[in-house]
Amino acid sequence: MKIRQAKQTDAKGIAKVQVDSWKTTYKDIVPDEYLSNMTYEAREEKWKDIIPQTTVFIAETKDGEVVGFAGGGKERTGKYPDFEGELYAIYILEEYQGKGIGRLLVEAVVEDLKQKKIFSMTVQVLAENNSRLFYESLGAEKIGTDELEISGKQLDSLIYGWKNINTI
Numbered sequence: 001m002k003i004r005q006a007k008q009t010d011a012k013g014i015a016k017v018q019v020d021s022w023k024t025t026y027k028d029i030v031p032d033e034y035l036s037n038m039t040y041e042a043r044e045e046k047w048k049d050i051i052p053q054t055t056v057f058i059a060e061t062k063d064g065e066v067v068g069f070a071g072g073g074k075e076r077t078g079k080y081p082d083f084e085g086e087l088y089a090i091y092i093l094e095e096y097q098g099k100g101i102g103r104l105l106v107e108a109v110v111e112d113l114k115q116k117k118i119f120s121m122t123v124q125v126l127a128e129n130n131s132r133l134f135y136e137s138l139g140a141e142k143i144g145t146d147e148l149e150i151s152g153k154q155l156d157s158l159i160y161g162w163k164n165i166n167t168i
Helices: 008-025 032-037 040-050 101-115 132-137
Strands: 002-005 055-060 066-074 085-092 121-126 141-150 153-162
Touching (some): 002 101, 008 040, 008 066, 055 101, 066 101, 085 101, 101 121, 132 153
Parallel strands (some): 085 121
Antiparallel strands (some): 002 055, 055 066, 066 085, 121 153
């Protein structure tokens, strides 16, 4: 598995991973209507805008298929002054989960943050999403809660944090 920084030409592969992983990860959590309205084309256009503005890493197979991605940067909410960085997103196709790819992607984001002199990080995860166990396994501690709305449904989220990303 190769981990590298995404280029704009990776937008299509990232969009496919995002849509497919949302449909498997958030089934029975996020309203079906929202999931069924997600399209590769719409997400690809968004990623074409996102990639030049933030650091995104992809996991790709030997054949060049994008099977996962992660992005991060400065903490965006301002609610956690002790945490300077944030893991914005990490998604891996279901059939590639549990193989260590998530850790490799998080490590790539962490290295990028450290180069930017950022040594702490948060991540937001839906409370019903079992991926929170992944963050706990990497040493994250729950530091807060929040709510968000998707297609009219109120969802609880948990905020996890690492005070020192050197421990990941």
